[in-house]
Amino acid sequence: MSSRPRAQPASIRALIFDVFGTVVDWRGSIIRECTALGRRRRLAADWPAFTDAWRAGYRPAMARVRSGELPWMTIDQLHRTILDELLPRFEIEGLTEDEIDHLNRVWHRLEPWPDARRGLALLKRRRVVATLSNGNMALLVNMAKHARLPWDCVLSAELFHHYKPDPESYLGAAAMLGFEPAEVMMVAAHKDDLRAAQACGLATAFVRRAREKGPKVKLDLTPDPAFDCNARDFVDLARRMAR
Amino acid sequence: MSSRPRAQPASIRALIFDVFGTVVDWRGSIIRECTALGRRRRLAADWPAFTDAWRAGYRPAMARVRSGELPWMTIDQLHRTILDELLPRFEIEGLTEDEIDHLNRVWHRLEPWPDARRGLALLKRRRVVATLSNGNMALLVNMAKHARLPWDCVLSAELFHHYKPDPESYLGAAAMLGFEPAEVMMVAAHKDDLRAAQACGLATAFVRRAREKGPKVKLDLTPDPAFDCNARDFVDLARRMAR
Numbered sequence: 001m002s003s004r005p006r007a008q009p010a011s012i013r014a015l016i017f018d019v020f021g022t023v024v025d026w027r028g029s030i031i032r033e034c035t036a037l038g039r040r041r042r043l044a045a046d047w048p049a050f051t052d053a054w055r056a057g058y059r060p061a062m063a064r065v066r067s068g069e070l071p072w073m074t075i076d077q078l079h080r081t082i083l084d085e086l087l088p089r090f091e092i093e094g095l096t097e098d099e100i101d102h103l104n105r106v107w108h109r110l111e112p113w114p115d116a117r118r119g120l121a122l123l124k125r126r127r128v129v130a131t132l133s134n135g136n137m138a139l140l141v142n143m144a145k146h147a148r149l150p151w152d153c154v155l156s157a158e159l160f161h162h163y164k165p166d167p168e169s170y171l172g173a174a175a176m177l178g179f180e181p182a183e184v185m186m187v188a189a190h191k192d193d194l195r196a197a198q199a200c201g202l203a204t205a206f207v208r209r210a211r212e213k214g215p216k217v218k219l220d221l222t223p224d225p226a227f228d229c230n231a232r233d234f235v236d237l238a239r240r241m242a243r
Numbered sequence: 244m245s246s247r248p249r250a251q252p253a254s255i256r257a258l259i260f261d262v263f264g265t266v267v268d269w270r271g272s273i274i275r276e277c278t279a280l281g282r283r284r285r286l287a288a289d290w291p292a293f294t295d296a297w298r299a300g301y302r303p304a305m306a307r308v309r310s311g312e313l314p315w316m317t318i319d320q321l322h323r324t325i326l327d328e329l330l331p332r333f334e335i336e337g338l339t340e341d342e343i344d345h346l347n348r349v350w351h352r353l354e355p356w357p358d359a360r361r362g363l364a365l366l367k368r369r370r371v372v373a374t375l376s377n378g379n380m381a382l383l384v385n386m387a388k389h390a391r392l393p394w395d396c397v398l399s400a401e402l403f404h405h406y407k408p409d410p411e412s413y414l415g416a417a418a419m420l421g422f423e424p425a426e427v428m429m430v431a432a433h434k435d436d437l438r439a440a441q442a443c444g445l446a447t448a449f450v451r452r453a454r455e456k457g458p459k460v461k462l463d464l465t466p467d468p469a470f471d472c473n474a475r476d477f478v479d480l481a482r483r484m485a486r
Contacts, residue, residue, distance in 0.1 A: 128388065137396070137420070137421075138420050138421030138422075141396045142421075144396075145395055152387060152388055153384045153397050154395075154396050154397070177380070178379075178381030
């Protein structure tokens with residue numbers, strides 16, 4: 001456990017948010033849209049398993065970019081590569097190229113957790129609220145429009161050509177907003193993301209998203225005093241930051 | 244005059260906006276703030292002339308970056324370089340470093356033209372609205388918060404390390420939003436900016452800002468049929484794009 005003093009809320013000028021799982025419910029959104037697609041196109045795949053497999057393919061694909069094995073590719077491109085492998089594996093057949101492209105962009109149409117919009121609006125009153133996601137800019141902009149997320153600014157690992165948890169992404173975001181790392185708080189439901197941000201000197205807020213991986217997967221939701229803030233959700237975070 | 248067919252409004256997915264002069268009244272805003280500063284600090288400079296000189300220094304400074312004579316510098320840095328020359332020239336003395344830094348950031352606090360917020364909100368209903376300014380990201384984000392400009396996305400020449408009118412800035416913005424150049428409309432009060440965007444294949448909208456350079460300077464406000472749209476202001480542009 002770190003002995004680093006907690007950041008004072010007054011010193012925080014901007015909050016940057018992990019998006020997949022922290023702001024939006026990727027799993028529920030994709031299962032819902034795929035189930036509707038399956039009904040319409042008479043496809044009987046196991047959509048929860050398909051969704052989990054799609055997400056599971058993302059970390060190894062991204063790791064190959066981070067290691068330099070693959071050149072820079074956007075998340076849209078990585079998602080498509082994984083999707084092209086999954087369609088035959090899940091015996092999803094007969095989709096046109098346009099339908100596959102539309103399906104790949106389901107990640108642009110994810111729904112926010114119920115507290116997200118309200119919490120962001122509260123936090124936005126006195127601070128800059130921005131994304132810092134591995135999702136590409138077009139994905140994040142389309143998602144913000146779809147989900148009416150009131151970002152002051154959309155920032156992506158794409159801008160730095162370094163995926164989180166590379167330090168360049170956290171430090172790049174703080175610099176681009178014109179703040180010192182310690183003036184910026186990384187908000188995420190994932191402790192590894194927060195630990196990497198903390199190692200770069202950013203403040204950190206852990207937000208519990210118990211259902212990110214569905215009702216059956218037990219996640220580590222224990223508050224960790226090493227983070228500057230541990231919050232139930234974004235509205236709770238806003239309340240804690242208002243102190 | 245170009246024989247290029249006019250872009251159909253339905254084909255436009257995003258509008259990207261020049262900011263200084265097109266969205267915000269830099270001249271009026273800076274004169275107002277400097278006049279207040281002068282009163283408070285008992286400085287009797289010719290603030291309109293000072294403001295015009297500050298703005299006039301911007302193009303040559305930027306040209307030195309574009310030509311490679313200077314390394315990449317943000318507009319905040321260029322504004323500060325020019326300001327440091329102007330303060331003695333206008334006999335503005337006795338400001339602390341904090342006051343000079345605050346003054347340099349007056350460009351983060353510019354006021355929008357009266358139609359800007361309303362027009363952007365209308366255009367945002369069906370399309371992505373984003374900046375494409377030579378202003379740096381921090382400047383544009385702070386300005387959007389200050390002026391309550393409802394951007395879907397803040398894009399800056401800073402992201403491409405190429406100032407407008409370099410083609411990399413226009414093409415970079417379209418690519419980052421995930422659109423073809425022809426699906427993106429550049430909106431500006433400056434015909435040179437629009438001509439450079441048009442040469443990259445973007446659609447163009449000219450917006451008249453008769454008072455950008457003050458009441459005494461006559462600007463070229465003639466509609467040009469080479470542009471896809473010529474509008475009085477942003478609300479008029481929204482009306483034309485709704486057709």
